[in-house]
Amino acid sequence: MQETVDRLAIATSDRRNVAPAMLGQLNDWLMAQSLVDSDIEPIVYGCCERLQAAGIPLVRGYFAFPVLHPLHSALGITWIRGEGSSVDDYPHVPGGLNPRFAQSPHHYMIQRGLDSMRVHLDGDQRQYSFPILDDLRQDGVTDYLAFMVPFEAGKSNGMLGSWATDHGAGFSDDDINVLMHIQRSLAVAAKMAIKNQLMRNVVKTYLGKQASKRVLSGQIKRGDGETIKAAIWYADLRGSTVMADTLPRQEYIETLNTFFDATGGAVTQLGGQILSFIGDAILAIFPVDKRGNTPETICEQALEAASLSRSRMHEINAIRGMAGKSPLDFGVGLHLGEVTYGNVGVPSRLTFSVFGAAVNEVARLDGLTKDLGEPVLATKAFADAFPHDWRPLGQHTMKGVGRKMKVFAPGVSSIKRPVFGVAAPDSDDNDD
Numbered sequence: 001m002q003e004t005v006d007r008l009a010i011a012t013s014d015r016r017n018v019a020p021a022m023l024g025q026l027n028d029w030l031m032a033q034s035l036v037d038s039d040i041e042p043i044v045y046g047c048c049e050r051l052q053a054a055g056i057p058l059v060r061g062y063f064a065f066p067v068l069h070p071l072h073s074a075l076g077i078t079w080i081r082g083e084g085s086s087v088d089d090y091p092h093v094p095g096g097l098n099p100r101f102a103q104s105p106h107h108y109m110i111q112r113g114l115d116s117m118r119v120h121l122d123g124d125q126r127q128y129s130f131p132i133l134d135d136l137r138q139d140g141v142t143d144y145l146a147f148m149v150p151f152e153a154g155k156s157n158g159m160l161g162s163w164a165t166d167h168g169a170g171f172s173d174d175d176i177n178v179l180m181h182i183q184r185s186l187a188v189a190a191k192m193a194i195k196n197q198l199m200r201n202v203v204k205t206y207l208g209k210q211a212s213k214r215v216l217s218g219q220i221k222r223g224d225g226e227t228i229k230a231a232i233w234y235a236d237l238r239g240s241t242v243m244a245d246t247l248p249r250q251e252y253i254e255t256l257n258t259f260f261d262a263t264g265g266a267v268t269q270l271g272g273q274i275l276s277f278i279g280d281a282i283l284a285i286f287p288v289d290k291r292g293n294t295p296e297t298i299c300e301q302a303l304e305a306a307s308l309s310r311s312r313m314h315e316i317n318a319i320r321g322m323a324g325k326s327p328l329d330f331g332v333g334l335h336l337g338e339v340t341y342g343n344v345g346v347p348s349r350l351t352f353s354v355f356g357a358a359v360n361e362v363a364r365l366d367g368l369t370k371d372l373g374e375p376v377l378a379t380k381a382f383a384d385a386f387p388h389d390w391r392p393l394g395q396h397t398m399k400g401v402g403r404k405m406k407v408f409a410p411g412v413s414s415i416k417r418p419v420f421g422v423a424a425p426d427s428d429d430n431d432d
Contacts, residue, residue, distance in 0.1 A: 022054035023178060030182070033189040040065065040193040041077055041087055047186050048079040056175055059141060060164040063186075064090075064106075065194050066157045105130050105146045106160045116147045116180070120170055136164055143170030145179060149187035159187045228341045229288040229295070230354070231302040231334065231382065232362045233272060235263050235309065236281035238329040238370070256280060259328055262316055266309035270301045275354055281363075285339070285354055299336060299386035303410060306332040306376045331369025334378040335362035336385050361405065364398035368407065380406040 029050065033043050048061045061079040074090040090098060101107055105128070109117055119128060121137045121144055136144060141164045150158035163179050165171055171179070237243075237259045244252055260282060264274050267284045271293075276283040284305075286298035309332065317327040337358030361379065369377050372393060383390045389411030395404040 022050065023182070026050040026054065026182060027185050030185040030189045034192045037196050038189070038193050040075070040190055041085055043186070043189050043193055044077045045079060045085040047182065047189075048085070051179070051182065052081060056178060057165045057167040057171075058163060059166040060136070061161070062164075063159060063161040063190070065159055065190060067194065100131075103131055105132065105144075105162070106148065109146060109148060114148075116145065118146075118171075118176070119144045140166045142166055142168060145171060145176060147180065147183055149184060151187070151191050159183075159190055161186075226341055227338055228354075229336070229338050230285040230341075231295075231298045231336050231385075232339065232354070232358055233267060233284040233286065233302050233305060233332065233334060234281065234359075234362045234366045235306075235330050235332040236279075236366055238331070240280035255328065258316060259313075259330065262312040263309040263330065263332075266305045266312060270305040270308065272302065272305055281366075283354070283359070283363075285341075287341075295336060295385040299334070299382055302334055302382075303376075303378070303386060306334060307410075310375055331366050331374070332376045333362045333364075333366030333369065334376065334382045335365060336379065336381040337361070357401075361398070361401055364401055365405070365407070368396060368398060372407075372409075374409045376410055378408045378410065380408065383408040 026047065030043070030047060033046075044061070044063050048058060051061075052058050058079075059081045062076065064074055064076040066073065067075050071091060072089040073092045076088040076090060077085055078088070079085040090101075093099075097107075105117055105119075108128075108130070109115075119133060121133060121141050133144060143165045144162060145164075146160075146162040148158060148160050161183060163171070163183075165175075237256070240256075243255060247255065259280070260277060263282050264277075264284070267274055267282070270286075272284045272286045274282060274284045286302045286305075287293065288295055288298055309330075313328060313330070320327060335358055337356070339354040339356045339358050341354050365377050365379060369375060374393070377393070378390070390408040391411055393407045393409055396407050397404050
């Protein structure tokens with residue numbers, strides 16, 4: 001017993017004095033972060049570094065926040081003394097409960113309605129059997145303080161977090177008072193940062209990366225926009241009307257997403273911008289800009305995206321065939337021209353996309369792939385900008401286009417990977 005007391009006395013005598021003025025500055029700094037467009041990771045990093053500098057013996061800080069994102073349900077940030085901070089995205093899981101989280105102190109706290117929980121991690125601690133505590137004990141952590149700060153009363157969203165120290169005596173009462181005060185200021189700053197990130201996530205998800213930047217920079221009024229030159233990329237799924245009538249709702253949605261994964265995934269991988277999912281079709285552009293994207297380079301990228309999307313669909317159909325499902329097919333229209341890029345609609349409900357004759361022409365060109373039995377077709381403007389191996393298919397009149405247009409199909413040497421299969425003609429007139 002005396003040995004334990006002596007060891008505690010020695011550890012306590014090593015304790016640094018906490019600087020009240022520095023803690024006041026930290027509180028002011030956190031409030032300032034609430035008023036500017038800060039990201040969450042720098043806020044967490046700055047808070048932990050300032051706490052340590054003020055004399056709080058932190059070795060680790062962990063913070064998690066719910067996010068509204070199509071791929072992730074939550075965001076976690078871990079700060080470690082001397083190593084900085086790292087970010088983890090937690091994907092959506094069936095049932096909504098991550099197995100790892102189910103074994104965490106925070107899940108335990110939620111189930112019991114606890115706002116905070118402290119655990120001394122000495123060698124004899126066996127009260128809790130959480131894997132994270134075993135890991136922290138092995139890393140030399142002596143004291144652990146978990147907390148939750150709700151953002152809205154009666155709801156589960158908010159900030160989850162924990163503080164940890166490797167000081168021999170653990171956290172002092174003063175340390176805990178400081179941490180519990182600061183964590184509320186941190187939660188305020190974090191909530192504002194999360195709202196800003198949420199806005200960016202939603203706008204980016206529904207408008208795309210480049211269009212979202214334009215909207216968030218202030219192009220939000222009807223008529224805001226500009227005329228740009230771009231390679232225009234359009235594809236639609238064949239036989240979709242029949243599938244919509246015959247497939248169960250969820251299977252049809254999954255089929256559409258499979259098609260969009262193959263086509264839209266190829267577009268974004270090659271540097272294109274997806275602008276719209278129009279029912280069973282996808283509209284994208286590869287803009288000419290000042291960063292070296294010339295008409296030739298963007299047309300090459302667009303053609304490569306068409307080839308890649310066809311290759312991916314070939315692989316998908318092989319898997320569908322083994323599952324006894326019918327193959328999916330689609331055509332791609334490629335055009336180069338000037339389009340209006342901006343906001344249209346009614347004042348209270350706008351969309352940010354491209355408009356103009358060239359958009360109508362590329363959509364009609366995609367429809368022509370069914371009649372000609374070609375998987376990919378390009379206009380003369382597109383073929384002239386990327387002068388490689390093209391097969392001329394003559395002039396064609398297309399619905400809604402007031403002139404005949406020369407049409408070309410890509411030759412083998414003009415693309416980097418083979419275009420598998422052809423777009424089979426069908427009688428689904430509603431697919432235009």
